Amino acid sequence: MKQSKFSTFYALVFVFFSWVILYFWLDSNIIASPLLVAVTFSKILVPELLPNLLFSIFRILSAVIISLVLGVSIGVLTGLYTRIDKYLAPLIYLLYPIPKIAFLPVFMLLFGLGNLSKVIILIAIIIFQIIVTTRDGVRNIDSKYFASARSLGMGSKDIYFQLVLPAILPGILTALRITVGTSIAVLFFAENFAVHYGIGYYIMNSWSMVNYPKMYCGIIAVSLLGYFLFKVIDFLEIKFCSWQKVN
Amino acid sequence: MIKVENLTFAYQAETVVKEINFELNAGKSLAIIGPSGCGKTTLLYLLAALQKPDSGAVTINGKNLTQIREKTGVILQDYGLFPWKTVYKNLTLGLKIRGYEKYKITKIVGQTLKDLKIEELANNYPAELSGGQKQRVAIGRALVLKPDLLLMDEPFSALDALTREKMQNLILKIHQQQKLSFVIVTHDIAEAVFLGQTIMVMQAGKVIKLIDNQYFGEEKLREKAEFFLLQKKLRQLMQFKTAGDLSYETK
Numbered sequence: 001m002k003q004s005k006f007s008t009f010y011a012l013v014f015v016f017f018s019w020v021i022l023y024f025w026l027d028s029n030i031i032a033s034p035l036l037v038a039v040t041f042s043k044i045l046v047p048e049l050l051p052n053l054l055f056s057i058f059r060i061l062s063a064v065i066i067s068l069v070l071g072v073s074i075g076v077l078t079g080l081y082t083r084i085d086k087y088l089a090p091l092i093y094l095l096y097p098i099p100k101i102a103f104l105p106v107f108m109l110l111f112g113l114g115n116l117s118k119v120i121i122l123i124a125i126i127i128f129q130i131i132v133t134t135r136d137g138v139r140n141i142d143s144k145y146f147a148s149a150r151s152l153g154m155g156s157k158d159i160y161f162q163l164v165l166p167a168i169l170p171g172i173l174t175a176l177r178i179t180v181g182t183s184i185a186v187l188f189f190a191e192n193f194a195v196h197y198g199i200g201y202y203i204m205n206s207w208s209m210v211n212y213p214k215m216y217c218g219i220i221a222v223s224l225l226g227y228f229l230f231k232v233i234d235f236l237e238i239k240f241c242s243w244q245k246v247n
Numbered sequence: 248m249i250k251v252e253n254l255t256f257a258y259q260a261e262t263v264v265k266e267i268n269f270e271l272n273a274g275k276s277l278a279i280i281g282p283s284g285c286g287k288t289t290l291l292y293l294l295a296a297l298q299k300p301d302s303g304a305v306t307i308n309g310k311n312l313t314q315i316r317e318k319t320g321v322i323l324q325d326y327g328l329f330p331w332k333t334v335y336k337n338l339t340l341g342l343k344i345r346g347y348e349k350y351k352i353t354k355i356v357g358q359t360l361k362d363l364k365i366e367e368l369a370n371n372y373p374a375e376l377s378g379g380q381k382q383r384v385a386i387g388r389a390l391v392l393k394p395d396l397l398l399m400d401e402p403f404s405a406l407d408a409l410t411r412e413k414m415q416n417l418i419l420k421i422h423q424q425q426k427l428s429f430v431i432v433t434h435d436i437a438e439a440v441f442l443g444q445t446i447m448v449m450q451a452g453k454v455i456k457l458i459d460n461q462y463f464g465e466e467k468l469r470e471k472a473e474f475f476l477l478q479k480k481l482r483q484l485m486q487f488k489t490a491g492d493l494s495y496e497t498k
Contacts (some may be wrong), residue, residue: 148327150297151317152341152388162340166331243331246374 032212040213041220048202048214049221055197056225059115060183064120064176071127072172075134076164085135096128101186104193113194118187125186126179133175137168170241173233180229184222201227248273248396248428249294253303256289263289265452266303271445273308273395274426276463277445280433282485286452287432288324288400294430295321295398307396317345320389322399326381328373334384335360335369341392359387363417379410385416397429403438413471415441424462436485440477441468448484456484 016034021030041049078085078092081233104121111117141164149163191200249271256264263286271277279287292298293357294305296315305312307319313426330338338356347355360366363383371390375383382402389397399418415438424428439446444463458481462473 005266063353144323144325144327145329147292147297149330150315151295151321151323151327153317153344155344158344163329166329169331241331243372243374246372 001092029212032216037213037216037220044217049199049217052197052199052202052218053221054224055195056184056187056191056199059118059122059187059191059198060180060229062115062124063119063183064180066119067123067126067130067179068172068176070123071130072134072165072168074127075131075174076138076160076168078131079135079138079162082146085132092128092131094133100124101189104190108193117196118190118195121190122183122186126183129175129179130172133171137171141167166240170237170244173237173241176233177230180226180233184226184229188222248275248308249430251294251303251308252306254290254293254300254305255302256293256298256300258289260403262298263452264293267454269445269447269454269457271428271430273428275428276422276442276444277430277447278433278439278445279430279447279449280436280439280443280481280485281449283434287449290449291400291430291432295319297321298329302350304320316396318392318395320392320397321393322385322389322402324396324404326373326402327387328381328384328388330373333370333372333404334365334376337373337384338387338391341388345392355391355393363387363390369419377410378406379414380412382406383417386414386421390421395428397427399429399431401432401434404434411435411438418442419464425483430459436478436481437474440474446481448481450485 007054019031019034023033078088100121103124104117107121107124111120145163145167146159149159154162187198188200188203191198192198192204195201197220199222203215203222206212206214206218249269251267251269253268254264255262263284265286267290269277279290281287289298293300294312296305296312296319309314323456329340332340335356338359339352342352342355357366360369363386365380365383365387368376368380368384376384385402397418403414406414418429418431419442421427429442431438433439433442440460440462442463443458443460446456446458446460447454448458458477460477462468462471462477463472468474
């Protein structure tokens with residue numbers, strides 16, 4: 001724990017000093033004073049940043065939860081049943097590499113300008129990573145565990161919950177770590193269209209109004225949002241995957 | 248207890264178990280020995296109902312075996328313990344599946360941990376255990392189900408010689424105390440002689456010999472000359488290489 005706190009402190013010091021150096025070196029309005037940003041941040045955190053952050057968190061969490069439920073189910077089915085995989089794998093391989101963000105206008109036309117289109121584009125990006133990781137995770141489960149489960153009299157439901165899910169959970173959490181980074185970046189882009197709340201909107205709005213301190217406050221808020229989500233994933237890993245540490 | 252009639256099983260085109268017949272009475276033990284690929288593990292899987300025969304039948308206690316029995320304990324090669332569950336949770340699994348109440352599970356698992364002297368390991372994960380400790384947990388996981396039949400697939404093959412003997416003694420003790428029938432698949436001749444009341448020699452999917460072991464269960468059997476003589480006999484039997492050399496004989 002001490003080590004982890006020190007690492008976080010070290011990261012903060014590193015970012016802060018890099019910023020200070022850039023501020024004095026470039027001497028431009030576009031690199032706002034760290035001190036000014038810190039003061040502004042403390043002032044606008046509750047009235048301005050928090051509501052925007054909450055909107056963004058809501059969009060990301062909705063997308064992550066829906067992607068997990070659908071992605072893990074599809075991944076488990078394709079991993080366990082080669083017949084289903086035979087039909088789904090080509091579809092996944094074709095759709096996975098497409099830059100989904102390019103379809104934002106199409107999603108907005110189909111699902112409206114509000115939250116739904118943003119959540120769906122996030123799902124379209126996250127879900128493939130989860131499907132592929134889950135499927136490969138299921139395939140890598142040693143067959144001796146299935147024999148062991150059956151010898152104990154486990155039915156399909158017990159095999160899913162006692163064997164398959166715990167075995168693939170570490171892989172899913174790794175996939176989540178990767179997708180959280182991507183989803184924040186995508187959300188930043190998606191929140192620039194037809195919304196009035198969301199941290200992406202807040203940053204771009206501050207930028208277009210040439211209010212650089214507020215823009216930086218938004219960027220810090222995004223960084224903290226990512227940090228918070230990564231910590232949640234770390235917590236889940238400690239809670240449910242501690243067995244991996246002893247292996 | 249177990250009656251096996253004309254049991255045949257094939258993996259795709261290859262028949263690995265060919266028309267096997269035998270009987271095992273309640274409270275008795277059977278050791279199945281043979282070279283790798285002779286079909287002994289498949290035979291055990293058929294007795295556990297983990298595989299379904301292509302023809303023939305397995306009857307246990309007068310009932311045709313069609314699905315996994317509640318009262319059959321199975322110990323597989325490599326133990327089959329779930330690495331994501333602690334020793335305690337591995338032991339509770341079979342009971343939970345069978346719908347036991349929580350207080351009963353706590354009582355049975357607690358007693359089994361105590362009997363097998365692995366109480367202090369209850370909160371450890373399998374990866375933290377030695378081979379012998381893992382084996383005790385695997386035995387515990389089968390015993391909590393209060394089985395009347397224990398099926399073991401080369402359970403001690405990964406253990407060092409001394410630990411292996413300790414585990415064999417433990418199985419013998421459990422067998423004698425609980426009047427438990429068991430079938431053990433092994434490629435270790437000494438193990439077959441020590442743990443088999445009947446020793447079945449298999450080759451190429453067939454039973455080539457069934458031997459009654461009159462010395463089974465004797466204390467300090469390993470120190471007696473008969474132990475080595477029976478091993479010599481078994482070794483000679485297992486050295487037959489061609490089908491023409493095989494003889495089928497039941498004593």
